[in-house]
Amino acid sequence: MKKLLLATAAGALLAGAASAEEIKLGMSLGFTGPLESMAPGMAAGAELAMKEVTDSGLLLDGSTVVPVQGDSTCIDAAAATATVERLITAEGVKGIVGGMCSGEAIASLQNVAVPNGVVMISPSATSPALSTIEDNGLFFRTSPSDARQGEVMAEIMIEKGIQNAAVTYTNNDYGKGLADAFAAAFQEKGGTVTVNSAHDDGKADYSAEVAALAAAGGDALVVAGYVDQGGSGVVRAALDTGAFDTFVFPDGMVGQALVDNFGSEIDGSFGQNPAAEGEGREKFLEMAKAAGFDGTSAYSAEAYDAAALMLLSMAAAKSSDPNVWKNNVMDVANEPGEKILPGELAKGIEILNGGGDIDYVGASSIEMVGAGETAGVYREIAIENGELAVIGYR
Amino acid sequence: MDILNALVAFLNFVFIPAAAYGAQLALGALGVTLIYGILRFSNFAHGDTMAFGTAITILTTWGLQSLGVSLGPLPTALLALPVGIAATALLVLGTDRVVYRFYRAQKAAPIIFVMASVGVMFIMNGLTRLIIGVDDQRFDDGARFIINVRDFREWTGLAEGLALRSTQVLTLVVTAIVCAALFWFLNRTKKGKAMRAYSDNEDLALLSGIDPERVVRMTWIIAAALITIAGVLYGLDKSFRPFNYFQLLLPIFAAAIVGGLGSPLGAIAGGFLVAFSEVAVTYPWVKVAGYLAPGWEPAGLLQLLGTEYKFAVSFVILIVVLLFRPTGLFRGKSV
Numbered sequence: 001m002k003k004l005l006l007a008t009a010a011g012a013l014l015a016g017a018a019s020a021e022e023i024k025l026g027m028s029l030g031f032t033g034p035l036e037s038m039a040p041g042m043a044a045g046a047e048l049a050m051k052e053v054t055d056s057g058l059l060l061d062g063s064t065v066v067p068v069q070g071d072s073t074c075i076d077a078a079a080a081t082a083t084v085e086r087l088i089t090a091e092g093v094k095g096i097v098g099g100m101c102s103g104e105a106i107a108s109l110q111n112v113a114v115p116n117g118v119v120m121i122s123p124s125a126t127s128p129a130l131s132t133i134e135d136n137g138l139f140f141r142t143s144p145s146d147a148r149q150g151e152v153m154a155e156i157m158i159e160k161g162i163q164n165a166a167v168t169y170t171n172n173d174y175g176k177g178l179a180d181a182f183a184a185a186f187q188e189k190g191g192t193v194t195v196n197s198a199h200d201d202g203k204a205d206y207s208a209e210v211a212a213l214a215a216a217g218g219d220a221l222v223v224a225g226y227v228d229q230g231g232s233g234v235v236r237a238a239l240d241t242g243a244f245d246t247f248v249f250p251d252g253m254v255g256q257a258l259v260d261n262f263g264s265e266i267d268g269s270f271g272q273n274p275a276a277e278g279e280g281r282e283k284f285l286e287m288a289k290a291a292g293f294d295g296t297s298a299y300s301a302e303a304y305d306a307a308a309l310m311l312l313s314m315a316a317a318k319s320s321d322p323n324v325w326k327n328n329v330m331d332v333a334n335e336p337g338e339k340i341l342p343g344e345l346a347k348g349i350e351i352l353n354g355g356g357d358i359d360y361v362g363a364s365s366i367e368m369v370g371a372g373e374t375a376g377v378y379r380e381i382a383i384e385n386g387e388l389a390v391i392g393y394r
Numbered sequence: 395m396d397i398l399n400a401l402v403a404f405l406n407f408v409f410i411p412a413a414a415y416g417a418q419l420a421l422g423a424l425g426v427t428l429i430y431g432i433l434r435f436s437n438f439a440h441g442d443t444m445a446f447g448t449a450i451t452i453l454t455t456w457g458l459q460s461l462g463v464s465l466g467p468l469p470t471a472l473l474a475l476p477v478g479i480a481a482t483a484l485l486v487l488g489t490d491r492v493v494y495r496f497y498r499a500q501k502a503a504p505i506i507f508v509m510a511s512v513g514v515m516f517i518m519n520g521l522t523r524l525i526i527g528v529d530d531q532r533f534d535d536g537a538r539f540i541i542n543v544r545d546f547r548e549w550t551g552l553a554e555g556l557a558l559r560s561t562q563v564l565t566l567v568v569t570a571i572v573c574a575a576l577f578w579f580l581n582r583t584k585k586g587k588a589m590r591a592y593s594d595n596e597d598l599a600l601l602s603g604i605d606p607e608r609v610v611r612m613t614w615i616i617a618a619a620l621i622t623i624a625g626v627l628y629g630l631d632k633s634f635r636p637f638n639y640f641q642l643l644l645p646i647f648a649a650a651i652v653g654g655l656g657s658p659l660g661a662i663a664g665g666f667l668v669a670f671s672e673v674a675v676t677y678p679w680v681k682v683a684g685y686l687a688p689g690w691e692p693a694g695l696l697q698l699l700g701t702e703y704k705f706a707v708s709f710v711i712l713i714v715v716l717l718f719r720p721t722g723l724f725r726g727k728s729v
Contacts, residue, residue: 204632208676208701211407215678241406242543242555
């Protein structure tokens with residue numbers, strides 16, 4: 001007993017005024033639902049950053065970080081809201097990595113996170129609606145807004161000499177946001193959108209949708225959908241009826257499944273998806289491999305960055321209270337300061353503890369703009385001889 | 395030239411898809427109408443029985459494909475079809491034995507049968523998902539096209555392309571054969587006549603020595619064949635997904651009721667009527683109008699309803715028919 005008392009006293013002396021605590025970070029990701037194959041990679045990315053910080057023992061006098069997982073389902077806003085409610089009120093988390101999909105993220109942010117004053121950093125919700133949402137400075141994201149993707153897509157199309165295009169989008173927040181952003185950017189650059197219509201996922205037959213798109217016409221068809229869902233159905237029906245030969249694919253469509261489904265039938269089509277390159281990404285992939293998961297899994301790097309940003313901001317604010325450290329997120333993410341890559345979180349916290357400045361680069365080349373979202377680097381791809389070819393980065 | 399273009403656009407986007415879809419609905423509606431005519435209830439489990447039969451056929455097709463069996467240009471699923479029909483027949487005979495026979499013996503009111511069939515629907519729903527899962531499955535193989543868009547354009551030099559998929563032709567051919575066989579069976583064979591007699595007047599049929607249980611069994615077996623063929627053709631032409639088959643229930647019932655419940659000819663006419671209405675109402679006619687009257691076409695798309703409202707068309711047809719002609723076009727039984 002005496003020894004224990006002594007040890008405690010010694011510990012208290014060492015720790016000084018602030019004492020070590022157990023910081024809980026929530027994760028509201030779609031572990032079930034239409035993107036359930038992506039969620040485990042994202043959770044692994046976020047947990048990697050938490051473990052790194054815990055192991056360093058430097059954050060807020062040796063505090064430990066404990067991840068708490070919650071299922072946001074990706075499509076059920078009510079379920080996501082309940083999950084975030086539980087994370088905040090029952091678990092007492094100091095920040096949440098999530099939500100995963102735009103609609104569900106908006107609902108849980110407005111209904112629970114903002115009223116309770118807890119920060120959410122989403123790795124993957126890309127709807128432009130989240131840029132202008134009333135968030136009291138509590139929402140950030142490590143993925144770019146689709147408004148930016150719409151611009152990039154319009155730019156590529158104009159360069160290729162496509163002046164008018166038909167647009168079809170999957171009937172949800174992601175599809176609608178992206179389609180509207182693209183239509184606005186394309187028209188601004190002098191292009192014409194002949195029709196902008198929705199398709200529902202999970203139908204057997206898209207010939208009626210394609211008939212409507214074909215009647216409106218256009219040099220190319222922009223398919224803002226999902227490759228495992230209606231997006232491929234629309235492309236199939238358009239190819240079968242000869243309605244369109246050239247397709248433009250945003251991020252939901254760019255994947256191996258696309259060329260597996262269509263091969264050289266879609267030669268000459270092109271697209272883009274967010275993908276950072278550079279030293280940070282290489283380093284993250286190595287760390288992921290060492291930790292036993294696939295770092296190339298979509299939005300895994302962004303999830304690592306989301307968790308890392310939260311913890312670095314706590315170090316900068318010298319507090320784990322979300323209402324205090326929310327003001328430090330932009331400073332930590334942007335210049336000036338020492339550049340911090342994945343695996344260097346300990347170094348970053350040390351600098352911040354010493355009162356210095358850092359510029360977190362992370363696994364996905366974080367650079368926060370506007371209302372707290374990354375500017376975003378996009379990879380331009382084209383389909384040549386039935387293969388996905390990377391043309392360049394924008 | 396412009397009139398030809400208009401015609402090709404019409405064929406490509408309206409006539410051919412609607413004809414194939416209509417044939418699939420007609421086969422489904424034939425099954426519904428047969429069960430209604432003879433067993434005297436609306437079978438709500440129809441769509442999910444279709445999904446079950448198709449699932450079994452798909453699994454058999456995969457088995458055949460892995461053995462290297464194929465039918466050349468025709469889909470392998472045709473070979474697997476008898477297995478699917480047999481399995482479905484066993485399933486519906488089993489449900490009849492376990493569920494419907496009990497109510498028949500009690501001479502229960504038709505509404506009780508309908509409610510029992512809703513229960514059966516949920517069980518089959520789960521059964522299909524246990525067997526093959528909820529996802530999209532594609533199982534068509536063989537030649538995809540009879541007329542390909544690019545070839546057609548090169549041949550004719552027209553601006554509009556025409557595509558004719560082999561599954562669309564297959565659907566129409568198989569439907570024609572099945573309908574002919576069914577009518578021959580109902581009108582010419584002794585068993586068929588017994589079925590019609592039972593349908594017209596149960597007591598009289600009993601007095602003249604017709605075994606009711608045999609008629610019921612026969613009906614289920616024929617219905618199982620119609621159901622499975624309809625499901626497999628729909629799956630080949632579009633894609634298989636259990637939930638979509640459940641949704642097919644509405645247009646199939648609309649088709650059977652429009653034609654007149656209990657009337658096989660009505661079911662076929664109803665199937666095509668519903669399919670053509672669905673496609674024609676949601677098709678934007680601006681392109682066809684542009685070819686027919688160049689310079690006069692309006693700025694809009696000339697589309698009566700958005701494609702999202704496709705199912706609304708079936709509902710409207712259903713309501714109009716029930717209000718103004720409850721016995722349907724071909725004077726079937728009143729609902």
